[in-house]
Amino acid sequence: MYYGINVVLIFILGLIVGSFSNVCIYRIPRNESIIFPASHCPKCRSNISPKDNIPLLSYILLKGRCRNCKSKISIQYPIVEFLTGLIYLIIYLIYGLSVQSLIYIILSSALIIIAFIDLNKQVIPEVISLPGMVIGLILSFFVPYISFINSALGVVIGGGIILIIGVAGSAIFKKEAMGGGDVKLAAMIGAFLGWRYIIISLFLGFFLGALAGIILILSKIKSRDDVVPFGPFIVLGSFITLLWGEKIISWYIGF
Numbered sequence: 001m002y003y004g005i006n007v008v009l010i011f012i013l014g015l016i017v018g019s020f021s022n023v024c025i026y027r028i029p030r031n032e033s034i035i036f037p038a039s040h041c042p043k044c045r046s047n048i049s050p051k052d053n054i055p056l057l058s059y060i061l062l063k064g065r066c067r068n069c070k071s072k073i074s075i076q077y078p079i080v081e082f083l084t085g086l087i088y089l090i091i092y093l094i095y096g097l098s099v100q101s102l103i104y105i106i107l108s109s110a111l112i113i114i115a116f117i118d119l120n121k122q123v124i125p126e127v128i129s130l131p132g133m134v135i136g137l138i139l140s141f142f143v144p145y146i147s148f149i150n151s152a153l154g155v156v157i158g159g160g161i162i163l164i165i166g167v168a169g170s171a172i173f174k175k176e177a178m179g180g181g182d183v184k185l186a187a188m189i190g191a192f193l194g195w196r197y198i199i200i201s202l203f204l205g206f207f208l209g210a211l212a213g214i215i216l217i218l219s220k221i222k223s224r225d226d227v228v229p230f231g232p233f234i235v236l237g238s239f240i241t242l243l244w245g246e247k248i249i250s251w252y253i254g255f
């Protein structure tokens, strides 16, 4: 079939970018360079040879342990690689070989990095969200599928919704529900996806976040006072919208 080889190549591209994303997820919140030094084991600091640095495969062959010191490698590494490959693949299947696909796969990688940094460190890195927002706005002048007005409205409405809910939430619950990091993240996604999609993304994010919160509390993994980072749910909502937004809208209108 026509798709055959491209599908494999796009998936492999995702795995490779996912492998680099792991480096970013580890180093950005620690303010380390994402280029130097070369990959090394976080425990014993020994360099990881190219043959032990193959996405997914090396993790399986090494049974999730460092070749040198045998300490456990986080399962997060293969998960990020596989997730990136999978999302690249679905974007390609929906949007084909297009500028839109290219921009969406770059956006997806930025969002995966942000989501995992937020999961690990409860912080959303401005070094990605702020330049990301500006890039999204600038790109809207050059791409056919989103206008500058739509992109700018996406920034204002995306950031605005989180800002209002955050302020109202801290007034009602006397604790910070959503921080400035979430505001900038929503603004960045709004710049790429426009006002309609960012509203759907955030709605899905709230819904999935609340659902996960209830499950985590009921299963006693988290208590009512624990903080569950919201960024990953905004990202999850955005992925669903980016991939199936038109389907969601026509389903809703059909009601």
Ligand SMILES: [Zn+2]
Binding pocket: 041, 042, 043, 044, 045, 046, 066, 067, 068, 069, 070, 071
């Ligand atoms: Zn080691």
